[in-house]
Amino acid sequence: MKWICLLARLVLVAVPLLSYVCSAFAQSYPNKPIRCIVPYPPGGVVDFHARIIGQKLSESWGQQVVIDNRGGAGATLGTALAAKAAPDGYTFLVVSPSHAINATLYKKLTFNTEKDFAPVTQLTSAPLILVVHSSVPAKSTKELIALAKSKPGQLNYASSGSGTSTHLAAVLFTTMAGVDIVHIPYKGGGPATADLLAGHVQMNFAGITLLSHIKSGKLRALGVTTAKRSMAIPDLPTIAESGLPGYEVDAWYGAYFPAETPREIVSKLNKEIVKILHMADVKAHFASQGAEIVGNTPEEFAVFTKAEIDKWAKVVKDSGARVD
Amino acid sequence: MPIKIRSPKDLYAGLLFLFFGVLAMGMARNYPMGSAVRMGPGYFPSILGGCLTVLGMAITARSLWLVGGKIKPPVMRPLLLVLGAVFAFSFLIEAQGLLMALLALIAVSSLASWEFQFREVIFLYLLLAALSVGVFFYFLGLPFKVWPI
Amino acid sequence: MTDIFNNLSLGFSVALTMMNLFYALVGALLGTLIGVLPGIGPLATIAMLLPFTFNLPAVSALIMLAGIYYGAQYGGSTTSILVNLPGEAASVITCLDGYAMARQGRAGPALAVSALGSFFAGCSATVLIALFAPPLSELALQFSAVEYFSLMALGLVAAVVLAHGSLLKAIAMVFLGLFLGLVGADVNSGLLRFTFGIYELSDGIGVVVIAMGLFGFSEIINNLERRETRVVLHAKVQKWMPSRDDFRASWKAVLRGTTLGSFLGILPGGGAMISSFASYTLEKRLAVDPSRFGKGAIEGVAGPESANNAGAQTSFIPLLTLGIPPNAVMALMLGAMMIQGIAPGPQVMVERPELFWGVIASMWVGNLMLVVLNLPLIGIWIHLLSVPYRLLYPAILMFCCIGVYSLNHMALDVALTAVFGLLGYVFIRLDCEPAPLLLGFILGPLMEENLRRALLLSRGDPTVFFARPISLGMILLSGLLLLLIIIPAARRKREEVYRKE
Numbered sequence: 001m002k003w004i005c006l007l008a009r010l011v012l013v014a015v016p017l018l019s020y021v022c023s024a025f026a027q028s029y030p031n032k033p034i035r036c037i038v039p040y041p042p043g044g045v046v047d048f049h050a051r052i053i054g055q056k057l058s059e060s061w062g063q064q065v066v067i068d069n070r071g072g073a074g075a076t077l078g079t080a081l082a083a084k085a086a087p088d089g090y091t092f093l094v095v096s097p098s099h100a101i102n103a104t105l106y107k108k109l110t111f112n113t114e115k116d117f118a119p120v121t122q123l124t125s126a127p128l129i130l131v132v133h134s135s136v137p138a139k140s141t142k143e144l145i146a147l148a149k150s151k152p153g154q155l156n157y158a159s160s161g162s163g164t165s166t167h168l169a170a171v172l173f174t175t176m177a178g179v180d181i182v183h184i185p186y187k188g189g190g191p192a193t194a195d196l197l198a199g200h201v202q203m204n205f206a207g208i209t210l211l212s213h214i215k216s217g218k219l220r221a222l223g224v225t226t227a228k229r230s231m232a233i234p235d236l237p238t239i240a241e242s243g244l245p246g247y248e249v250d251a252w253y254g255a256y257f258p259a260e261t262p263r264e265i266v267s268k269l270n271k272e273i274v275k276i277l278h279m280a281d282v283k284a285h286f287a288s289q290g291a292e293i294v295g296n297t298p299e300e301f302a303v304f305t306k307a308e309i310d311k312w313a314k315v316v317k318d319s320g321a322r323v324d
Numbered sequence: 325m326p327i328k329i330r331s332p333k334d335l336y337a338g339l340l341f342l343f344f345g346v347l348a349m350g351m352a353r354n355y356p357m358g359s360a361v362r363m364g365p366g367y368f369p370s371i372l373g374g375c376l377t378v379l380g381m382a383i384t385a386r387s388l389w390l391v392g393g394k395i396k397p398p399v400m401r402p403l404l405l406v407l408g409a410v411f412a413f414s415f416l417i418e419a420q421g422l423l424m425a426l427l428a429l430i431a432v433s434s435l436a437s438w439e440f441q442f443r444e445v446i447f448l449y450l451l452l453a454a455l456s457v458g459v460f461f462y463f464l465g466l467p468f469k470v471w472p473i
Numbered sequence: 474m475t476d477i478f479n480n481l482s483l484g485f486s487v488a489l490t491m492m493n494l495f496y497a498l499v500g501a502l503l504g505t506l507i508g509v510l511p512g513i514g515p516l517a518t519i520a521m522l523l524p525f526t527f528n529l530p531a532v533s534a535l536i537m538l539a540g541i542y543y544g545a546q547y548g549g550s551t552t553s554i555l556v557n558l559p560g561e562a563a564s565v566i567t568c569l570d571g572y573a574m575a576r577q578g579r580a581g582p583a584l585a586v587s588a589l590g591s592f593f594a595g596c597s598a599t600v601l602i603a604l605f606a607p608p609l610s611e612l613a614l615q616f617s618a619v620e621y622f623s624l625m626a627l628g629l630v631a632a633v634v635l636a637h638g639s640l641l642k643a644i645a646m647v648f649l650g651l652f653l654g655l656v657g658a659d660v661n662s663g664l665l666r667f668t669f670g671i672y673e674l675s676d677g678i679g680v681v682v683i684a685m686g687l688f689g690f691s692e693i694i695n696n697l698e699r700r701e702t703r704v705v706l707h708a709k710v711q712k713w714m715p716s717r718d719d720f721r722a723s724w725k726a727v728l729r730g731t732t733l734g735s736f737l738g739i740l741p742g743g744g745a746m747i748s749s750f751a752s753y754t755l756e757k758r759l760a761v762d763p764s765r766f767g768k769g770a771i772e773g774v775a776g777p778e779s780a781n782n783a784g785a786q787t788s789f790i791p792l793l794t795l796g797i798p799p800n801a802v803m804a805l806m807l808g809a810m811m812i813q814g815i816a817p818g819p820q821v822m823v824e825r826p827e828l829f830w831g832v833i834a835s836m837w838v839g840n841l842m843l844v845v846l847n848l849p850l851i852g853i854w855i856h857l858l859s860v861p862y863r864l865l866y867p868a869i870l871m872f873c874c875i876g877v878y879s880l881n882h883m884a885l886d887v888a889l890t891a892v893f894g895l896l897g898y899v900f901i902r903l904d905c906e907p908a909p910l911l912l913g914f915i916l917g918p919l920m921e922e923n924l925r926r927a928l929l930l931s932r933g934d935p936t937v938f939f940a941r942p943i944s945l946g947m948i949l950l951s952g953l954l955l956l957l958i959i960i961p962a963a964r965r966k967r968e969e970v971y972r973k974e
Contacts (some may be wrong), residue, residue, distance in 0.1 A: 073675040163663050187660050209807070263781075272672070288811055347872065349664075361934070362928065364662065369652065370657070375648050383641055414885070418884050437862070439863040456871060460875055
């Protein structure tokens with residue numbers, strides 16, 4: 001009888017000791033390859049972000065980060081896949097503002113944008129630039145708004161698709177400024193740029209890829225959409241400064257885990273990504289795309305995500321864009 | 325009085341086009357039409373559907389007086405087996421991985437050949453499996469699930 | 474003139490370094506392999522190779538990527554000719570007469586003419602780029618939605634010419650293709666059309682899916698029915714050199730194809746895709762005996778292949794001079810340039826001339842390498858054909874299935890390919906030709922998109938199509954072509970009817 005009591009006491013001690021040791025082993029995440037879902041086909045800006053981060057992660061963690069491109073349905077297909085993935089820290093998602101936009105743009109999503117994801121960190125922040133064709137007689141945002149007011153329904157703006165951030169950035173602009181400019185949707189940024197260059201449309205909210213044309217004089221940049229001026233083009237005022245106070249659109253990129261992922265793993269990935277973001281070559285890579293690194297905490301990013309979802313919800317309603 | 329169908333090929337072709345045309349028009353009615361100068365998403369498909377329906381009717385009608393060829397009866401075995409093999413692949417590739425899906429594909433499609441030889445098929449499967457894993461998975465780095473687990 | 478000479482010598486000095494030659498070779502080789510594997514497009518390869526290019530100097534990276542791109546064009550025609558499997562949309566036309574030639578034991582000349590024609594086209598297009606890149610891109614910008622619509626309309630009328638059977642059925646096939654092309658999200662409103670609630674269809678049906686199903690799978694099923702032991706029954710294919718007759722027949726087609734493709738490739742709206750279709754139509758219209766087309770007319774291979782390659786080269790122009798990628802592959806290259814810190818646009822020629830001219834010079838080098846690589850490969854491909862069919866076709870099926878799956882990681886795509894295989898089989902039985910359907914499929918959504926955009930831009934004014942000169946010209950040409958098709962056909966039908974009575 002005595003040895004049973006001894007055994008029982010040993011077990012009572014051993015179990016917590018063992019579980020402590022086991023959880024110490026669990027700290028050895030990651031111990032197999034990690035999948036990074038990019039809900040766009042290869043080659044886009046989101047894809048580049050993911051690949052740069054992924055490459056560095058592979059190096060520092062010694063585990064392959066595999067980029068899984070799951071393009072389709074405006075990024076919702078890949079996002080849905082990530083939402084349903086096992087929350088063990090071996091699948092994460094990289095997105096653009098479409099993530100927040102889609103929450104209200106699509107009426108029949110199979111996932112809940114607010115509840116099904118655990119924010120990791122905001123990777124970068126980039127401005128969109130309000131660009132007009134050189135034939136447009138407006139040299140600042142204020143002049144453009146005045147021009148548009150004097151010619152309601154006569155000007156056009158291009159977008160890279162119905163419901164994209166370039167479209168909704170413009171919708172926010174026209175609603176806030178109270179002007180009537182006609183939306184001309186295109187299939188992607190390339191065709192939109194082509195028609196802008198030719199002057200068939202007068203303006204566009206675009207990324208930094210048009211810098212070369214701005215320099216050559218074919219196009220004129222009126223302002224950046226972010227709240228602060230861009231470090232890449234410090235001479236360009238923000239739209240808020242130059243004629244439309246309160247206007248702000250951020251072309252951000254961020255990473256998420258599926259919702260139930262353990263806090264320690266979220267925190268671990270967050271710290272590693274923040275470290276990577278501050279590396280000189282990574283910073284330079286992103287700067288070449290016009291993006292500035294952010295690298296905030298999961299809590300800050302969660303607040304930011306919610307704010308974005310709410311902001312775009314209003315714009316989606318105003319734009320009347322619908323998908324299903 | 326029995327209608328003489330002079331061209332079965334045309335008849336079925338016409339009916340097929342008719343079917344798609346009606347389908348197009350029917351579904352397009354649910355989409356906003358807009359006007360001729362401000363077309364909505366339903367406008368173009370409706371017109372397309374209409375043209376397709378008209379063409380379908382014309383071809384069907386034509387089959388009644390213009391002599392055309394008789395349709396060769398379909399040979400079921402190769403048709404069902406090849407298509408079945410591809411369907412099997414599409415079901416298995418995500419759940420069970422490349423190796424299983426490939427096994428189904430090779431096995432089922434090989435049955436469609438009248439020269440089917442069991443040992444050859446096994447050898448072929450092993451060769452192709454090795455080749456595909458090597459080329460697609462390792463060399464090109466395409467992220468497939470390879471093993472069934 | 475000396476300017477050009479200086480630029481070109483600068484370019485060659487860059488392109489001909491050992492390192493860049495190496496990368497050009499790697500690119501060309503990879504591209505050919507990728508092109509030969511049905512379904513795997515340059516997109517997947519480039520995406521995979523992109524990380525390597527991060528560490529390479531900019532010029533070398535671009536040279537390699539470019540090599541992959543047009544290498545894939547060369548490779549794609551190989552499978553089209555040998556097994557009726559189009560590697561991508563542009564190679565579909567090559568299936569028509571190329572495969573027919575292969576079945577007659579003339580796969581060798583078909584492959585050779587395709588390679589040589591492509592080489593000629595590539596070189597000429599490169600000359601064009603070198604001399605006229607900036608003004609050509611300006612010209613291309615003149616094309617607005619109005620002109621694109623008229624171009625597509627012209628293309629559709631040309632699609633009907635593709636057929637060699639019943640005119641009425643060909644037109645119906647075009648319309649069916651148009652309808653299938655509309656599946657997916659509408660550009661102008663975002664509404665999902667004809668997707669039956671299947672979310673994965675919201676980007677439409679892939680062109681590779683349709684092409685492979687309609688052409689490749691149905692052909693395999695057909696072959697199995699016919700109990701073929703070898704794909705080519707009377708394989709007297711030791712000769713791969715085209716005969717003198719072949720040369721005489723094809724050289725004019727090559728010239729015409731090159732011109733057509735060079736021009737169409739410049740259009741940022743992706744004209745390169747329709748260049749092969751356009752060339753086929755042109756050749757058929759100009760031929761002394763159009764009924765040969767579809768049964769192994771070598772012009773039907775020479776022209777479209779040249780047009781295809783010329784278009785592929787000149788589609789670099791909008792990328793290099795304007796920074797506008799005309800298709801997804803170019804978009805990737807654009808991204809690669811940006812990662813390297815180069816902002817593409819008109820400034821590139823001025824700020825980084827060694828980049829611009831280096832890439833152009835390497836296009837020549839690349840084309841030369843490709844033709845040197847591909848011609849001997851022809852012998853190997855022919856030997857591949859002599860593998861017993863019962864072993865060959867499962868292998869073909871495997872490459873197709875994996876290829877299609879790898880496009881979007883969607884099993885649905887593979888299943889859809891099977892559905893189109895069934896449809897293709899039905900069509901063959903009913904004497905309906907798949908080529909017009911495919912062309913309708915490609916052009917349909919473009920037509921609608923541009924029509925609506927043109928009307929949107931003109932605020933609902935339909936006369937804009939006739940007011941703008943280029944558009945008017947193309948509409949008139951379409952009308953003329955339509956008449957040229959209908960009148961002889963109507964006459965023929967009337968004769969048939971008379972003969973019956």
